[in-house]
Amino acid sequence: MHRENISNHDRLEKLFEIVRRKREILILTHNNPDPDALASALTLKYIFRTLCNVESVIAYGGVVGRAENKAMIKNLKITIHPLTDITIKNFSVIALVDTQPGSGNNSLPKSILPSIIIDHHRPVRAKSRKSPFVDIRTDYGSTSTILAEYLKESNIHGIDRNVATALLYGIKSDTRDLGRGTNPQDLEAFLYLYPRVNFKVLSRIEHPALSREHFKTFEKAIKNAMIYKDVVVSDVDRIDNPDSLAEMADLLVRLEGINWSLCLGTFQDDIYFSVRTTKTRERADRIVQNMVRKIGSAGGHTMIAAGKVDHSFIHRNDHAATINTLISRFLKGIKREAFQGKNL
Template sequence: MSAATELRDILTEGDELTIVCHNNPDPDCLASALALGRIAADAGIDERRILYSGDISHQQNRALVNLLEIELQEFDADIVRDREPGSLLAFVDHAVPGVNNHVPDGTLVDVVIDHHPTDDIEAGFQDHRDDVGATATILTEYVRELDTELDDQLATALLFAIRRETLGFLRGATAAEYEAAGFLHGQADRDLLRKLSSPAVSSATVDAIADAIENRQVFGAVLLSNVGRTSERDALPQAADYLATLEGVGTTFVFGIVGDSIQLSGRTTDSRVNVGSVLHDAFDDAGSGGGHREMAGAEIPLGIFADYTSNDRHLVDIVEQVVTARLLAELNIDTDKGDTQENEAG
């Protein structure tokens, strides 16, 4: 039995479906949730909801939700906790309760579909493929095999998600992404794809990227930078992507204070570096971190950092010192031995 058929059989046994996105969902997560909802509708589930936590702050994420009219609800723990028999719970683009989501540890999950490197997945149905470039690729395969109706909205969402997750098929793309894109291409709305690809950028995002450029420090082929405190969480991966294009740089980490937590984003084109492992090993004792070899993120509660000072500038300085020291230690970079080629912090 194929994964798509197994999934359909599980869904036909349910009366309602709650799809939980990971915190601050990106296009891959949102499009995958939309597709799973369509598959569930075909399986006879009339009551469906998509829940999310955090913010939809990246301009492309907001555009995806608004232009494609994806219906979302803010996460409600009661919905997850007080489920009746026949009420199914699904994760897309993440896999473990309490990890990058607000679902309580130990919660029974019925469906998990994910492409991130993850251990200890427990679910009634799981399709975990860390050898593909996007979760949307897996959902496209299901839509195709199950003959789910593919309208302009769904095709555009899935195609945009695959393109965005793989940076235009340049990062982590496999033959499966190209096959999925070929299937979706004819039905996708090209005008919407253009709008999604180049939405307006807020001044706060531009300011955060400018701060990352100004504060950069280069250690050999590794670049570290911070944006200080920002309201634009998604400016961090955008800054990391931009700084990764700097000549001579193979690995980039950008961090900043967002709300009551420290957020980090990592990128690499260096085959010797796994940024997912670096962030996990450097910060797992203090927060959560991980992802792919080429792209990853981490989140650390401010916690004790905030107890040191009420001065925001001092707080940023303390966070910069600690985060930088942990990253350099994990990367085995010893600045006392001359590993620092350039220090351009402003």
């Protein structure tokens, strides 16, 4: 854990010191933001507005792909801008949520050190420690849990229901309904938020209409799945949004007898992948870091992790060869390299 041993109260004070009387505040999520990132950004904005009387702007890199995430933005009225529409140098304070500098999954230029970093991913990046405000809790199931603690500490009267709904969904989706990579604080935050949630809206977010493209990706993920003992690997090939891989990896790891899943796909010439394990004692974050050694970036948690190989590397090599490298490094990392792949 890389946070100073200070209370949430002192942490909020420090946060307020940084933003008080500032006018241009940017809150940036990781690329292709997930519910945890969106909820964390929304809550930070809400806290700044309600307690410091300062406005801020939420931005993201990549695309909002998943139908659930689009439904979340729409139903909870989250105002969010693509980073390409933003002039970063106009902002005097930059906050990163659910990501860190140098993790490879956000679009903040390398030359800029954010003033605020709130995250729960491993590894803690060396650059993060240089920031004036760092709250990285790698033992937490979600960044939303940290923001829920801030909210509780702040004693805002009558918490906004959209904010509570977003945070509860952020916790739920990062921890697969509190069953994966959670600690007692996640449950405590969940219970704190529960009475304030709009469940009708939450249900609409969790069960949106799904595109034909989405079902085609499912079809490919299942058709291309290969089994190596208790491991399932699927190269989904072209995908219409990078975060569909997380969904496919979540789906395939539920196959009976399976302990690991790896789903790979290609989006705008970059290769993305997601890893899942059912084993609580494994370190998926370490496995993925080994997979991208010298060719990309990756990180995550004990049971879920993800990474990316940039097209700049792939051009010099062969796309298929890069996919093969990732798969063989993965199988080697989990000591299953001796097994022959069989169709599902």
